[in-house]
Amino acid sequence: MALGWCRFFGACFIGILFLHGFCACDRAPYYSFMLNATSAPTISYYDYIIVGGGTAGCPLAATLSQNASVLLLERGGSPYGNPNITNLAKFGAALSDPSPTSPSQRFISEDGVINARARVLGGGSCLNAGFYTRASPEYIRAAGWDGRLANESYQWVERRVAFEPQMGPWQSAVRDGLLEAGVLPNNGFTYDHIKGTKVGGTIFDRDGNRHTAADLLEYANPGGLTVLLHATVYKILFATKARPKPVAHGVVYRDASGAKHRAYLKRGLKNEIIISSGALGSPQLLMLSGVGPAQQLRAHNITVVLDQPMVGQLMSDNPMNAIFVPSPLPVEVSLIQVVGITQYGSYIEAASGENFGGSPQRDYGMFSPKIGQLSTVPPKQRTPEALAKAIEIMNNLDQQAFQGGFILEKIMGPISTGHLELRTRHPEDNPSVTFNYFKEPQDLQRCVEGISTIEKVIDSRPFSKFRFDYLSVPQLLNMTASAPVNLLPRHYNSSQSLEDFCKDTVMTIWHYHGGCQVGSVVDHDYKVMGVDALRVIDGSTFNFSPGTNPQATVMMLGRYMGVNILKKRLANEDLAN
Ligand SMILES: Cc1cc2nc3c(=O)[nH]c(=O)nc-3n(C[C@H](O)[C@H](O)[C@H](O)COP(=O)(O)OP(=O)(O)OC[C@H]3O[C@@H](n4cnc5c(N)ncnc54)[C@H](O)[C@@H]3O)c2cc1C
Ligand SMILES: *[C@@H]1O[C@H](CO)[C@@H](O)[C@H](O)[C@H]1NC(C)=O
Ligand SMILES: *[C@@H]1O[C@H](CO)[C@@H](O)[C@H](O)[C@H]1NC(C)=O
Ligand SMILES: *[C@@H]1O[C@H](CO)[C@@H](O)[C@H](O)[C@H]1NC(C)=O
Ligand SMILES: *[C@@H]1O[C@H](CO)[C@@H](O)[C@H](O)[C@H]1NC(C)=O
Ligand SMILES: *[C@@H]1O[C@H](CO)[C@@H](O)[C@H](O)[C@H]1NC(C)=O
Ligand SMILES: *[C@@H]1O[C@H](CO)[C@@H](O)[C@H](O)[C@H]1NC(C)=O
Ligand SMILES: *[C@@H]1O[C@H](CO)[C@@H](O)[C@H](O)[C@H]1NC(C)=O
Numbered sequence: 399m400a401l402g403w404c405r406f407f408g409a410c411f412i413g414i415l416f417l418h419g420f421c422a423c424d425r426a427p428y429y430s431f432m433l434n435a436t437s438a439p440t441i442s443y444y445d446y447i448i449v450g451g452g453t454a455g456c457p458l459a460a461t462l463s464q465n466a467s468v469l470l471l472e473r474g475g476s477p478y479g480n481p482n483i484t485n486l487a488k489f490g491a492a493l494s495d496p497s498p499t500s501p502s503q504r505f506i507s508e509d510g511v512i513n514a515r516a517r518v519l520g521g522g523s524c525l526n527a528g529f530y531t532r533a534s535p536e537y538i539r540a541a542g543w544d545g546r547l548a549n550e551s552y553q554w555v556e557r558r559v560a561f562e563p564q565m566g567p568w569q570s571a572v573r574d575g576l577l578e579a580g581v582l583p584n585n586g587f588t589y590d591h592i593k594g595t596k597v598g599g600t601i602f603d604r605d606g607n608r609h610t611a612a613d614l615l616e617y618a619n620p621g622g623l624t625v626l627l628h629a630t631v632y633k634i635l636f637a638t639k640a641r642p643k644p645v646a647h648g649v650v651y652r653d654a655s656g657a658k659h660r661a662y663l664k665r666g667l668k669n670e671i672i673i674s675s676g677a678l679g680s681p682q683l684l685m686l687s688g689v690g691p692a693q694q695l696r697a698h699n700i701t702v703v704l705d706q707p708m709v710g711q712l713m714s715d716n717p718m719n720a721i722f723v724p725s726p727l728p729v730e731v732s733l734i735q736v737v738g739i740t741q742y743g744s745y746i747e748a749a750s751g752e753n754f755g756g757s758p759q760r761d762y763g764m765f766s767p768k769i770g771q772l773s774t775v776p777p778k779q780r781t782p783e784a785l786a787k788a789i790e791i792m793n794n795l796d797q798q799a800f801q802g803g804f805i806l807e808k809i810m811g812p813i814s815t816g817h818l819e820l821r822t823r824h825p826e827d828n829p830s831v832t833f834n835y836f837k838e839p840q841d842l843q844r845c846v847e848g849i850s851t852i853e854k855v856i857d858s859r860p861f862s863k864f865r866f867d868y869l870s871v872p873q874l875l876n877m878t879a880s881a882p883v884n885l886l887p888r889h890y891n892s893s894q895s896l897e898d899f900c901k902d903t904v905m906t907i908w909h910y911h912g913g914c915q916v917g918s919v920v921d922h923d924y925k926v927m928g929v930d931a932l933r934v935i936d937g938s939t940f941n942f943s944p945g946t947n948p949q950a951t952v953m954m955l956g957r958y959m960g961v962n963i964l965k966k967r968l969a970n971e972d973l974a975n
Pocket of ligand 5: 535544545549590
């Protein structure tokens with residue numbers, strides 16, 4: 399058993415908590431298997447090489463390490479000891495940090511909506527709003543997953559990272575307002591996806607500490623796992639000669655000092671490389687490695703290994719629209735806790751308190767222009783200048799202006815899809831992404847119905863104490879759509895339709911997915927079609943975003959596929975013996 403010293407916080411007493419190579423120090427585990435890539439050998443060999451230590455990559459690596467040797471390569475650093483990640487009240491601090499070492503990398507889609515992708519061990523689960531909720535049994539059936547193993551895998555995840563939220567008065571009023579608005583029945587607290595109104599789970603514990611996918615590495619076998627931080631993979635290596643199909647057999651990665659390393663698969667038929675680099679990173683890395691639309695690859699002087707026109711296609715992001723409701727009463731600080739799962743495919747959620755910007759302590763909310771959220775100008779006008787102006791105005795506003803909360807709606811699916819293309823040959827550069835929000839009329843209809851339900855919540859009796867009577871819903875829409883920051887009134891045009899409101903104020907809830915969808919790039923076992931020894935396992939494989947919010951299912955999928963891969967591996971070893 400490997401031993402390690404707790405060195406993240408002085409508060410941890412050496413020797414008491416050693417257990418399978420990790421110890422818990424102020425909730426920050428020390429992993430003996432986690433190293434800076436600068437200390438890695440130039441060449442190394444493993445049974446499995448996983449690219450991307452994100453929301454799917456961590457549970458996958460922890461599981462495979464039980465019975466095989468695993469290398470997990472993550473381009474970012476450790477989430478532990480960074481309050482911008484671990485502390486609920488700092489939501490958005492990482493999202494507004496533009497430095498090249500920030501755990502978040504901003505990108506702007508061709509639609510003009512400002513968005514973010516993770517660059518840290520634990521991936522998106524280190525940046526997100528924490529809401530934890532499963533996919534529906536219908537979704538699981540349609541995905542072709544075994545329902546029992548999926549449930550066991552959800553439970554495996556939940557034992558480490560999921561909690562019941564503490565409901566404050568504002569979130570409770572949203573819940574009761576949803577019930578009065580007819581989003582029925584009341585399903586209480588549950589992780590399950592059921593029509594009606596519920597309180598969902600959260601990855602923040604009772605003290606407001608975030609538990610991320612990186613915590614699932616506590617399940618790992620330290621003897622079977624190496625996690626390298628600041629290890630950026632540049633390409634997958636393929637053996638292409640004298641075989642019916644190209645076979646993935648290694649990767650090239652660079653450490654923080656720019657030094658190049660190679661990791662190869664050990665000899666063995668069942669050994670594989672698994673890409674878990676997220677919905678932007680996975681299609682991008684496939685293309686950089688020569689698997690993608692041949693014409694596009696050639697335009698970047700990339701040697702074509704396999705002409706696969708579907709890589710980077712069918713990208714989607716669920717549009718989010720929100721209404722700010724100023725409150726006469728103080729409200730609690732909350733991220734997402736309640737969700738209304740409507741009959742018509744719109745999900746209503748809410749966040750309150752200091753989480754939306756303002757004074758220096760209020761910079762980091764879910765709806766702050768500091769993190770790129772700007773609903774007061776249409777997407778294509780969200781220029782750096784427009785953002786800077788909104789931030790300046792926000793900084794000069796009275797604190798009172800921020801008392802209140804946002805009620806948002808996010809549509810299921812969505813049906814509209816777009817595409818991703820390479821911009822450069824550098825893996826750290828963002829590719830170009832188009833999501834085509836509301837291109838399909840049904841998506842727009844779902845938004846309009848969602849906004850109408852939010853109106854009913856605002857007008858409901860249980861919510862009345864958290865709104866000013868003299869501010870009508872049209873005035874609130876006026877404030878949300880036309881204010882200098884996401885909340886101050888400026889200009890109202892009553893002939894504008896809710897359709898226009900949806901299009902003009904669209905933001906992201908960061909549930910983008912696709913690019914390596916099952917059935918078009920990978921098969922039902924997540925194997926990349928047309929090559930051997932390569933899979934993709936993460937949100938890039940989804941056709942629709944699972945549940946109301948995806949992270950539970952992304953983590954579940956990592957565990958689920960790890961178990962399945964080991965099952966096949968062991969069955970084969972039995973046959974060989
Ligand atoms: C701000 C925000 C709020 C959200 N809120 C919620 C919420 O409340 N509830 C919810 O369920 N979901 C939420 N989500 C969505 C959810 O977090 C994501 O869908 C999920 O984390 C995606 O997981 P993934 O494994 O597909 O990708 P990621 O978790 O992004 O993992 C990909 C990993 O690969 C690494 N990587 C990429 N390229 C390379 C390379 N070339 N070499 C090495 N490493 C590489 C990245 O650094 C990253 O760590 C939110 C997301 C964000 C960003
Ligand atoms: C990793 O090692 C490199 C080179 O020694 C160093 O520059 C970098 O700061 C290290 N990173 C971390 C997070 O320790
Ligand atoms: C690992 O192998 C052992 C022994 O073959 C088996 O009992 C165990 O279930 C395996 N673990 C996983 C996660 O598959
Ligand atoms: C936290 O975020 C702030 C603001 O974005 C940034 O200035 C600071 O460097 C970050 N701290 C860490 C430890 O990353
Ligand atoms: C999985 O759990 C859900 C409830 O969380 C239940 O509705 C479903 O029937 C279970 N599926 C199986 C196959 O056991
Ligand atoms: C591709 O290679 C050609 C010939 O070496 C060069 O002229 C061109 O600029 C390269 N294109 C890119 C995108 O690197
Ligand atoms: C919208 O805001 C502007 C600017 O504050 C104000 O003049 C106008 O009356 C508002 N319209 C409504 C309907 O509230
Ligand atoms: C109000 O909106 C309608 C429809 O979008 C538009 O035709 C009209 O010019 C707008 N009026 C003002 C005063 O902006």
